[in-house]
Amino acid sequence: MRTTVIHGPQDIRLEERPRPRVLDPGDAVVRVVASCVCGSDLWDYRGIRPLAAPHPIGHELVGVVEAVGSAVASLLPGDFVIAPFSLSDGTCQACRHGAESACDQVTVVGGTDKEGRQLDGAQGEFARIPLADSSLVVVPEPVDPARIPSLLTLADVMSTGHHAAVSAGVGPGTTVVVVGDGAVGLCAVLAAARLGATRIIAMSRHDDRAALAREFGATDVVASRGDTGIAAVKELLGGNLADSACECVGTEQSMAQALGVVRGGGRVGFVGVPAGGPQLPVGQLFARNITVGGGMAPAHHYIPELLPDVLSGAIDPGRVFTQEFGLEDIADAYAAMDERRVVKSLIRL
Numbered sequence: 001m002r003t004t005v006i007h008g009p010q011d012i013r014l015e016e017r018p019r020p021r022v023l024d025p026g027d028a029v030v031r032v033v034a035s036c037v038c039g040s041d042l043w044d045y046r047g048i049r050p051l052a053a054p055h056p057i058g059h060e061l062v063g064v065v066e067a068v069g070s071a072v073a074s075l076l077p078g079d080f081v082i083a084p085f086s087l088s089d090g091t092c093q094a095c096r097h098g099a100e101s102a103c104d105q106v107t108v109v110g111g112t113d114k115e116g117r118q119l120d121g122a123q124g125e126f127a128r129i130p131l132a133d134s135s136l137v138v139v140p141e142p143v144d145p146a147r148i149p150s151l152l153t154l155a156d157v158m159s160t161g162h163h164a165a166v167s168a169g170v171g172p173g174t175t176v177v178v179v180g181d182g183a184v185g186l187c188a189v190l191a192a193a194r195l196g197a198t199r200i201i202a203m204s205r206h207d208d209r210a211a212l213a214r215e216f217g218a219t220d221v222v223a224s225r226g227d228t229g230i231a232a233v234k235e236l237l238g239g240n241l242a243d244s245a246c247e248c249v250g251t252e253q254s255m256a257q258a259l260g261v262v263r264g265g266g267r268v269g270f271v272g273v274p275a276g277g278p279q280l281p282v283g284q285l286f287a288r289n290i291t292v293g294g295g296m297a298p299a300h301h302y303i304p305e306l307l308p309d310v311l312s313g314a315i316d317p318g319r320v321f322t323q324e325f326g327l328e329d330i331a332d333a334y335a336a337m338d339e340r341r342v343v344k345s346l347i348r349l
């Protein structure tokens, strides 16, 4: 099968690898229908996170179950499934409390299994998925091809944006600032609107992303950063700060921005993959009674809540995919995101 392998910075190659098969009783093999490039894949692509060795890449996929192991009870060949980017056992204490991304056995699509074997990346034709019963989510048939991009966002970015909003305490009547205008930030805007926030301020410096943020429900856009950005938020809110902030970048500056725009007693939901550097200013949190929550999103936990709204068309988070590529154009799909020619690259197989 053809699959994507990263060899180093700016070095993305499509390679021929053996087609995966069931190795453990809990495995499923999925034929990938759609995948995409994640902002966190770009950490490798840009050389920010050094590579020990070339490895398959990509952790977001939807597809059709091809084969299942003998212990898999809830899946059948032919089922259309969403693979949450993190795979979980469904039985440990964290899983039982809806924190599947903190599972005792957690791994990610494209990571390694409990035996240390390399898993298939999502940006390929097939993938072996361990812990399949407790990880994969079946989409009721028939699946409308037009809904596939939005279904794919539930594997990661929409679930992650929702996690930011939930962790930030967003609810009916609240005011929220979203820091970050990548796909996750835009999905956080959509999630905040869905949860009933009345004022949603997107911090964005890019016209195309700001326009999409407004379509997703942002009431205001602030292009400035730092103290000027905080002042702009206050001006929009009649001299007040926001109840909540969603930190969707993962840098020291973005966390400082999120902490700076929330009121005393407010909440920050953070989902940006920490890119090195940021340390929480505990003194500031103490003095201003700010709650910080979040982390890696338990996509599996949120999909049952979000899926009906995607299937009904009530939300259309797939609009974050501003360009489609074939698998043979995977290198360009990365370059397009790296150069910000697209918000997020969709890979159709």
Ligand SMILES: [Zn+2]
Residues within 6 Å of the ligand: 088, 089, 090, 091, 092, 093, 094, 095, 096, 100, 102, 103, 104, 105
């Ligand atoms: Zn678990």
